Amino acid sequence: MPHQTFQTTTHGLRRDTPPMRLFEKAKKLGIWNPSEIDFSQDKADWQRLQPEEQDLLLRLTAMFQAGEEAVTLDLLPLIMAIAREGRLEEEMFLTSFLYEEAKHVDFFNRFLGEVVITDIVGTDFNLTHYHTENYHTVFYQALPQALQALWTDPSAAAQVRAAAVYNMVVEGMLAETGYHAYFTVLEKQDIMPGQRTGVRLLKLDESRHIAYGVFLLSRLIAADNSLWEVFEETMNALLMPALGVVGDVFALYDPVPFGLQESDFTDFALSQFEKRVARIEKACGSTLDEIYRVSNSVIDTMDKELLTHTISKDSYNEN
Numbered sequence: 291m292p293h294q295t296f297q298t299t300t301h302g303l304r305r306d307t308p309p310m311r312l313f314e315k316a317k318k319l320g321i322w323n324p325s326e327i328d329f330s331q332d333k334a335d336w337q338r339l340q341p342e343e344q345d346l347l348l349r350l351t352a353m354f355q356a357g358e359e360a361v362t363l364d365l366l367p368l369i370m371a372i373a374r375e376g377r378l379e380e381e382m383f384l385t386s387f388l389y390e391e392a393k394h395v396d397f398f399n400r401f402l403g404e405v406v407i408t409d410i411v412g413t414d415f416n417l418t419h420y421h422t423e424n425y426h427t428v429f430y431q432a433l434p435q436a437l438q439a440l441w442t443d444p445s446a447a448a449q450v451r452a453a454a455v456y457n458m459v460v461e462g463m464l465a466e467t468g469y470h471a472y473f474t475v476l477e478k479q480d481i482m483p484g485q486r487t488g489v490r491l492l493k494l495d496e497s498r499h500i501a502y503g504v505f506l507l508s509r510l511i512a513a514d515n516s517l518w519e520v521f522e523e524t525m526n527a528l529l530m531p532a533l534g535v536v537g538d539v540f541a542l543y544d545p546v547p548f549g550l551q552e553s554d555f556t557d558f559a560l561s562q563f564e565k566r567v568a569r570i571e572k573a574c575g576s577t578l579d580e581i582y583r584v585s586n587s588v589i590d591t592m593d594k595e596l597l598t599h600t601i602s603k604d605s606y607n608e609n
Contacts, residue, residue: 309383320393349420425538432455450521459525471555501592
């Protein structure tokens with residue numbers, strides 16, 4: 291379909307919208323290079339870990355690595371659906387979103403290649419045996435199904451299903467819980483400073499992704515309150531598999547390395563689920579102006595939190 295006009299030469303960009311504000315943050319905070327992170331101490335620390343400690347961290351890393359690849363592969367249909375609606379500000383932010391997901395793939399792959407794989411006996415380092423049935427349900431099936439459906443059905447209902455799976459379950463529940471567990475271990479043990487730095491930077495990227503997902507879902511549901519049922523149904527269908535992904539990690543160890551307690555992380559995942567659902571439910575009966583106001587208020591809070599972080603090349607090697 292030919293273009294009829296161009297937004298930037300008729301009425302310009304709306305820089306006060308949540309997507310554009312997130313894009314501004316991405317330009318400032320999302321430019322970090324996994325290739326510049328120093329993993330030399332991480333490799334030494336890895337080699338000192340006990341076999342079961344290594345196995346737990348490798349399990350988590352294998353889940354992160356495949357998860358980041360999955361979200362990189364599956365984001366394009368959502369970008370196209372948003373672009374076809376002419377939502378330029380949102381599409382601009384989503385370009386940074388996709389770039390950051392690809393960067394996360396690079397980050398974990400570099401960690402595996404330079405720190406972990408060199409310590410695995412043999413040349414076959416297929417890590418898919420760490421992906422349980424629950425993991426397959428979410429990442430191999432639900433995620434691509436929900437996102438790829440947008441190629442042929444870019445409707446608001448399909449976008450709600452896609453964002454619910456991608457932003458709320460995969461990122462908002464599982465990624466946040468996984469990174470919480472991962473970072474907790476490394477921080478308490480005071481090991482692997484390079485990996486800790488990367489995960490800290492990665493979490494900042496993900497906070498923008500989730501903020502956009504909440505905005506997108508709120509915008510869609512505010513426009514059509516009946517979509518709340520689509521969102522609730524999608525979230526409820528994946529609640530048990532998502533909690534299962536967390537529980538599977540702990541079920542395979544006795545005792546669990548590093549003294550981790552399953553309840554700490556299942557409770558964390560459940561609280562993330564409940565928080566996201568409660569936030570999105572408020573969109574019912576709200577106006578679009580109210581959605582913009584609330585979303586911008588959340589971004590203001592994120593800005594205050596980010597004042598404690600220094601994102602620069604000099605921070606890559608900090609503990």
